[in-house]
Amino acid sequence: MKRFSLLQLLLMVFVLLAAYSPAFSGSLDPFKNEKGVLKISGGTAHIPVMKEAAQKIMVVNPEIQISIAGGGSGVGIKQVGEGLVEIGNSGRKPTDEEIKRYQLKLYQWAIDGVATVVNPKNTVKKLTKIQVIDIFSGKIDNWKMLGGVDRKINIYTRDETSGTREVFWEKGLDKGAIAPSAHVVVSNGAMKTAISQDPYGIGYVSVGHIDKTVVPVALDGVVPTIETVRKGDYKIARGLFSNTKGDPVGLTKKFIDFLSTPDGRKIIEKQGFIPVR
Amino acid sequence: MKLRILERLTVLFSWAAGFILLAAVFLLLGYLLVKGYSSISLSLIFGEASPLRALLLEERVFDGLFPAIAGTLVLVILSIVWAIPIGMATGIYLAEYAGPRVKKMLDVFFDVLSGIPSIVVGLFGFSFAVFLHKNFSDKIGPCLLISSIALSFLVLPYIIRTTQASLEGIPRDIRLTAIALGATQLQNIFLVLIPKSLSGIMSGIILAIGRCAEDTAVIMLTGAVATVGLPKSFFSQYEALPFYIYYISSQYSTPDELMQGYGAAIILLLLCAILFSIAYGIRRGLTHFAFYRA
Amino acid sequence: MKKLGELFAERVFLLSALASSSVTIAILVFMVFMGFPMMREGGFYQLLLKPWEPYQGSFGIYPMILGTGAISLLSLVFAFPLSLGCSFLITTIAPKPVRRGFLRVIELMTGIPTVIYGFVGIFLLVPIIRELFQRGSGMCVLTASLVLGIMITPTMTLFFCDSFDRIPRTYLDAADALGASHTQKLLYVILPSARKGMLSGVILALGRAVGDTLVSLMLAGNSVRVPESVLEPARTLTAHIALVIAADYESPEFRSIFACGVVLYLFTMAVTFLVRYVGFAEDRNY
Numbered sequence: 001m002k003r004f005s006l007l008q009l010l011l012m013v014f015v016l017l018a019a020y021s022p023a024f025s026g027s028l029d030p031f032k033n034e035k036g037v038l039k040i041s042g043g044t045a046h047i048p049v050m051k052e053a054a055q056k057i058m059v060v061n062p063e064i065q066i067s068i069a070g071g072g073s074g075v076g077i078k079q080v081g082e083g084l085v086e087i088g089n090s091g092r093k094p095t096d097e098e099i100k101r102y103q104l105k106l107y108q109w110a111i112d113g114v115a116t117v118v119n120p121k122n123t124v125k126k127l128t129k130i131q132v133i134d135i136f137s138g139k140i141d142n143w144k145m146l147g148g149v150d151r152k153i154n155i156y157t158r159d160e161t162s163g164t165r166e167v168f169w170e171k172g173l174d175k176g177a178i179a180p181s182a183h184v185v186v187s188n189g190a191m192k193t194a195i196s197q198d199p200y201g202i203g204y205v206s207v208g209h210i211d212k213t214v215v216p217v218a219l220d221g222v223v224p225t226i227e228t229v230r231k232g233d234y235k236i237a238r239g240l241f242s243n244t245k246g247d248p249v250g251l252t253k254k255f256i257d258f259l260s261t262p263d264g265r266k267i268i269e270k271q272g273f274i275p276v277r
Numbered sequence: 278m279k280l281r282i283l284e285r286l287t288v289l290f291s292w293a294a295g296f297i298l299l300a301a302v303f304l305l306l307g308y309l310l311v312k313g314y315s316s317i318s319l320s321l322i323f324g325e326a327s328p329l330r331a332l333l334l335e336e337r338v339f340d341g342l343f344p345a346i347a348g349t350l351v352l353v354i355l356s357i358v359w360a361i362p363i364g365m366a367t368g369i370y371l372a373e374y375a376g377p378r379v380k381k382m383l384d385v386f387f388d389v390l391s392g393i394p395s396i397v398v399g400l401f402g403f404s405f406a407v408f409l410h411k412n413f414s415d416k417i418g419p420c421l422l423i424s425s426i427a428l429s430f431l432v433l434p435y436i437i438r439t440t441q442a443s444l445e446g447i448p449r450d451i452r453l454t455a456i457a458l459g460a461t462q463l464q465n466i467f468l469v470l471i472p473k474s475l476s477g478i479m480s481g482i483i484l485a486i487g488r489c490a491e492d493t494a495v496i497m498l499t500g501a502v503a504t505v506g507l508p509k510s511f512f513s514q515y516e517a518l519p520f521y522i523y524y525i526s527s528q529y530s531t532p533d534e535l536m537q538g539y540g541a542a543i544i545l546l547l548l549c550a551i552l553f554s555i556a557y558g559i560r561r562g563l564t565h566f567a568f569y570r571a
Numbered sequence: 572m573k574k575l576g577e578l579f580a581e582r583v584f585l586l587s588a589l590a591s592s593s594v595t596i597a598i599l600v601f602m603v604f605m606g607f608p609m610m611r612e613g614g615f616y617q618l619l620l621k622p623w624e625p626y627q628g629s630f631g632i633y634p635m636i637l638g639t640g641a642i643s644l645l646s647l648v649f650a651f652p653l654s655l656g657c658s659f660l661i662t663t664i665a666p667k668p669v670r671r672g673f674l675r676v677i678e679l680m681t682g683i684p685t686v687i688y689g690f691v692g693i694f695l696l697v698p699i700i701r702e703l704f705q706r707g708s709g710m711c712v713l714t715a716s717l718v719l720g721i722m723i724t725p726t727m728t729l730f731f732c733d734s735f736d737r738i739p740r741t742y743l744d745a746a747d748a749l750g751a752s753h754t755q756k757l758l759y760v761i762l763p764s765a766r767k768g769m770l771s772g773v774i775l776a777l778g779r780a781v782g783d784t785l786v787s788l789m790l791a792g793n794s795v796r797v798p799e800s801v802l803e804p805a806r807t808l809t810a811h812i813a814l815v816i817a818a819d820y821e822s823p824e825f826r827s828i829f830a831c832g833v834v835l836y837l838f839t840m841a842v843t844f845l846v847r848y849v850g851f852a853e854d855r856n857y
Binding site: 290291293297299302304309312362363367369388390393394397405463487492493523526538545550 | 665677
């Protein structure tokens with residue numbers, strides 16, 4: 001009888017195991033016997049990940065219903081604190097006051113950045129930090145001052161509950177003012193749509209959301225991509241959090257745990273973020 | 278002949294106005310149809326699921342409009358269920374029982390109600406939901422139930438007004454015939470007056486249905502969300518067609534999603550056009566029918 | 572026994588009527604109640620005059636009031652001539668078959684949902700305005716007013732036509748007997764007599780324009796500054812409610828939207844009373 005070397009044995013076991021487990025079943029097993037409703041709201045940057053995860057779960061178990069709404073990080077924190085939703089997403093770390101008031105438990109599952117973006121037709125693709133601060137405060141108000149066409153700069157900003165706005169304001173603008181004449185949009189998706197439709201617009205959006213429709217602006221020489229965020233070269237970075245009121249139980253806990261499984265991490269990566277944990 | 282010039286100008290002006298308005302409407306509809314034509318297909322509604330299984334609720338639809346359409350339908354039915362009894366009863370009261378002073382006072386209330394912006398009604402619904410959530414039960418929040426109640430407030434004036442107007446429009450001799458034969462007021466109302474004014478009341482109801490189907494501001498604040506699937510209970514959140522259109526228009530992430538938005542807009546337009554034509558047909562047809570029967 | 576049933580039914584109807592009318596009051600009460608802490612602190616009057624700068628602690632809705640005023644009044648400027656002309660066409664100027672067809676089209680237009688106007692506006696009109704005027708982003712007071720104007724024109728037209736129809740036949744017959752042409756009849760008999768009715772129509776259309784949310788939410792840019800020209804973005808009271816609703820439930824931002832609600836509600840009441848007054852005055856003439 002031939003003697004199998006340890007290596008061959010291991011190889012055989014591995015092949016057998018691989019053949020017997022279809023790609024996703026492992027991570028989604030905990031959901032098989034659950035039922036109920038899971039309400040999620042908050043940060044708009046999180047929405048694509050939430051949607052895909054929810055879809056996978058609902059396909060495996062149609063008894064589960066997961067509802068996803070946006071509203072911005074502020075909304076997520078407030079609504080989970082008030083008990084209106086089970087998971088409140090935020091694109092910024094909740095403040096100590098918020099954590100204490102709502103007894104929040106935080107789960108960071110990704111790293112993301114916030115990039116300044118312009119329309120693909122725009123010739124201005126590099127800016128210094130000072131320039132960005134001046135643009136958003138309204139001091140520089142024409143593209144020709146930056147080497148572009150002679151048109152007024154249309155500033156797009158987010159509403160006050162946005163975590164993306166908070167991070168950009170703190171780290172990108174050094175808490176500088178944003179001109180009151182700026183257009184206000186309500187989500188990362190809306191920012192992308194607005195900028196992609198306005199050749200003279202400038203705004204800021206989550207790095208994970210950037211696609212062909214908008215062009216990220218290099219800040220002090222560093223182009224914002226998820227790689228430069230990971231390496232730490234691009235400084236405007238933030239975590240993506242899912243928060244619950246108190247310790248999560250049941251379906252909520254399983255959903256949050258799912259985000260750290262290999263399948264969950266795959267989804268996070270696919271949507272353009274860096275999985276953490 | 279300055280006067281002649283004025284008259285000529287008036288004619289010119291009127292035709293220009295008519296032309297501009299028509300051009301605007303055709304531009305609007307044409308643009309939608311041209312852009313959205315290619316998106317009309319079963320997969321617009323059912324995504325990747327098979328239509329039959331989705332309709333039988335066996336398969337979940339993720340990329341299609343089916344949940345939004347279903348949500349709108351359920352919402353409209355619920356709102357009408359709340360609005361019709363109270364609206365008709367109020368209309369009956371106003372037409373048959375109320376004295377002139379009471380009528381005048383109530384008239385003011387309903388005029389104000391019909392003029393309140395829909396977003397204020399939505400705000401009311403939202404704060405009502407929060408109020409219930411804080412003081413009664415943790416499970417209540419913005420949901421299908423709250424939305425339908427808020428929507429019913431919005432369309433209540435329509436139903437009240439049309440019921441009242443139709444009842445008041447019945448000629449005196451018909452009104453008095455049954456009474457002369459010994460019927461009570463109640464019998465008169467239910468057996469004679471309501472059937473006679475049914476066409477008016479029905480067209481009011483259909484208009485209310487149309488109003489519920491197209492409204493966005495109220496549902497935006499009281500429970501419509503972008504993604505949830507079919508509504509499972511009165512207390513669940515839901516998707517709706519007009520909200521979907523609004524949502525897509527401001528944040529579409531792929532050209533496909535935008536196409537879906539166009540398709541949704543066309544479907545909503547069709548829905549409203551059908552409802553409107555039905556209301557119109559009922560008004561015309563039933564009176565025609567009644568005329569030729571009598 | 573029958574009497575009891577009758578009485579019961581009457582009570583039920585009365586109750587419904589009371590319930591419906593109390594909804595109207597309940598809405599106002601809720602608005603005031605929820606916004607009260609803020610109004611008490613800052614004073615309601617102050618709230619109306621301050622700008623919106625949450626980071627500076629200023630939660631005034633003044634820019635929104637101006638935004639609403641600018642957009643609705645401008646939309647009236649567009650809608651009034653259009654409605655006037657169309658109602659002329661329908662009542663007198665156009666030949667009979669055209670009249671009916673046109674009326675049909677206008678009635679159908681009243682059924683078009685607002686969200687569709689906004690949707691087409693974003694993709695069709697905004698780029699046009701941006702390129703035509705070479706300024707701004709296309710999302711501005713002008714765009715919103717144009718679309719809003721088109722939206723309220725059908726309602727105003729139908730209202731005008733209705734007022735024209737109410738003119739006593741004797742007036743019209745008198746004009747015909749004197750040999751007036753259609754247009755002359757229109758200008759010199761119908762218009763002056765229908766003045767009050769038309770005024771009601773304009774006021775109601777203004778009410779509708781002020782109360783609209785989606786068109787300005789989608790097309791006017793939603794900036795927090797008072798617009799300095801029609802090509803600048805602006806925010807209306809209604810859009811403000813829709814945007815801020817997402818905030819938390821105790822913050823001053825959140826309470827400010829109830830102040831918006833109260834302002835809108837008071838405006839509605841003003842419109843209602845004004846129309847009744849004008850209508851009443853007209854009734855007295857006949």
